[in-house]
Amino acid sequence: MSNYIKMASRQLPKTFKKLVVTKLSTNFREAVQAVTVPMIAPGPEEMLVKTSYAGINASDINFTAGRYTPGQEPPFDVGLEAIGEVVSVGDKIKKHFNVGQAVTFMKYGAFAEYILLSKRDAIPVPSVHPDFISLLISGMTAAMALDKMGDLKSGEKVLVTAAAGGTGQFAVQLAKQAGCHVIGTCSSQEKVDLLKSLGCDRPINYKTEELNDVLKAEYPEGVDVVYESIGGNIFDVCVNRLATKGRLIVIGFITGYESKLGFNPVKTGTLIPKLLTKSASVRGFFLFNYVSDIKTYMPRLIQLYQSGQIKTAVDMGENSKAGPFRGLTSVYDAVEHMYKGLNRGKLVVQISNDPKSHL
Numbered sequence: 001m002s003n004y005i006k007m008a009s010r011q012l013p014k015t016f017k018k019l020v021v022t023k024l025s026t027n028f029r030e031a032v033q034a035v036t037v038p039m040i041a042p043g044p045e046e047m048l049v050k051t052s053y054a055g056i057n058a059s060d061i062n063f064t065a066g067r068y069t070p071g072q073e074p075p076f077d078v079g080l081e082a083i084g085e086v087v088s089v090g091d092k093i094k095k096h097f098n099v100g101q102a103v104t105f106m107k108y109g110a111f112a113e114y115i116l117l118s119k120r121d122a123i124p125v126p127s128v129h130p131d132f133i134s135l136l137i138s139g140m141t142a143a144m145a146l147d148k149m150g151d152l153k154s155g156e157k158v159l160v161t162a163a164a165g166g167t168g169q170f171a172v173q174l175a176k177q178a179g180c181h182v183i184g185t186c187s188s189q190e191k192v193d194l195l196k197s198l199g200c201d202r203p204i205n206y207k208t209e210e211l212n213d214v215l216k217a218e219y220p221e222g223v224d225v226v227y228e229s230i231g232g233n234i235f236d237v238c239v240n241r242l243a244t245k246g247r248l249i250v251i252g253f254i255t256g257y258e259s260k261l262g263f264n265p266v267k268t269g270t271l272i273p274k275l276l277t278k279s280a281s282v283r284g285f286f287l288f289n290y291v292s293d294i295k296t297y298m299p300r301l302i303q304l305y306q307s308g309q310i311k312t313a314v315d316m317g318e319n320s321k322a323g324p325f326r327g328l329t330s331v332y333d334a335v336e337h338m339y340k341g342l343n344r345g346k347l348v349v350q351i352s353n354d355p356k357s358h359l
Helices: 003-011 060-064 130-150 168-177 189-197 211-218 232-240 271-278 291-306 330-339
Strands: 015-021 032-038 046-055 081-089 102-106 114-118 122-124 157-160 181-186 202-205 223-228 242-250 281-284 346-350
Touching: 015 114, 046 102, 046 130, 060 330, 081 114, 081 130, 102 114, 102 130, 122 291, 130 168, 130 223, 130 242, 130 291, 130 346, 157 168, 168 181, 168 223, 181 189, 189 202, 202 211, 211 232, 223 232, 232 242, 232 271, 242 271, 271 281, 330 346
Parallel strands: 157 181, 157 223, 181 202, 223 242, 242 281
Antiparallel strands: 015 032, 046 081, 046 114, 046 346, 081 102, 102 122
8 A cells, every 4th residue: 555545544534424315305405414424435346535526417306306216215315426536446446546536427425525436436537627527417418318319410400498507508519519500598698698609509598588489480490409408388389399300309307396296297198299290209318328328428528628629617606696616515505506597507516625635
C-alpha cells in the first residue's frame, strides 16, 4: 500500500451522511431524510468513492414514490447519478481503478457523501467536473433516444420540448449535428437566449407564444420528430402536429410525476386514429433499459464535449432564491427548483465541501 493510500485511509471520517427515503411520496422533502451512517469499506471487487457532485433528475420523485421499485418498502437510498473520486480500491480491481481517479456513475443511492461501486458501476471520466455528470443520464438519454428511436434524416424538422433543460439541451445540439431544423420550447427569455446559443433554429417561449399556433402557422406540414418530456396538453399538441410518418419519442412526462396517478394513463382513445391516419408512431425510451450501451455512448459524448462539438449548460443554483446548491441537504432545494421550471440546463448539486479534494 502506498503512503498516499495510507494517508487517504487515515483521513476518512468515521461517519458520513446520505439521503434515505423514509416515506413513499412524490413530495421529495416529505419523503426523504438525511441520516448519518458509519463509514463503509470496499470489498475485494469494490471501490469507495467520495461524491463531489450529484445530478438532479425529474424522475427522482418517481423513485421516492416507489414507482421504479414497486413493492419495495422504505427505508431505501435515493439519487440516480453522481461524480466523484475514488478514495479506496479493493484488491481485485486495483489494476483497473486507482485512488484519486475521477469516476461518474448511475446507481440508486447517489445522494450520499460516500458510496461503494463495483467495477461495472464506475465510468472513468477525465476529471471531477460538473459538466461530465450532465453527459450521463441527460446526455446519454438524448443521444440514445435520437439514435435508436428518432431515425433522424438531414433536413427533417425536430421539436424538442423542455429544450433548455438537462436533456433537452443535448437533444437540440445532436439534432442540429444530424442536419435537422430544430424547434425548442422553453419558459423564459433567458432560456430562449440559451437555446439560440446552442443552435436552436426556432425557440418558442410558451409563456408568450402559443405552441400549437406557432407550429400550425410556421410548420403547416407538421414536424418529423418530437423529443418529448412534458406530457399532458403539450403531448397532445405534439401528436396533433406530427407530420406524416412522424415519430414522437417519449422520454418522460414531468407534468404527471407529482400526480397520484403516476404512471397510470388517463386517456389514450384519441391517440389511435391520429397515429393511424398519419402512419405516425409514439416510441418510449427509458435509459435504464439500455445500460449495456452506456460504455459505448459515454466516451462518444465526452469526445464531443472535449472537442467543443457540444456544449453543456449546468445550473448549480447560482440564481436560486435558496442560493447555490451546496451540501447534501441542498438536494431538497434543487428538486423544488426543477419542479418550479426554473433550471437552465442540467441541475447539479455540489455534495462535497471541497470537490477537488481527494478526501
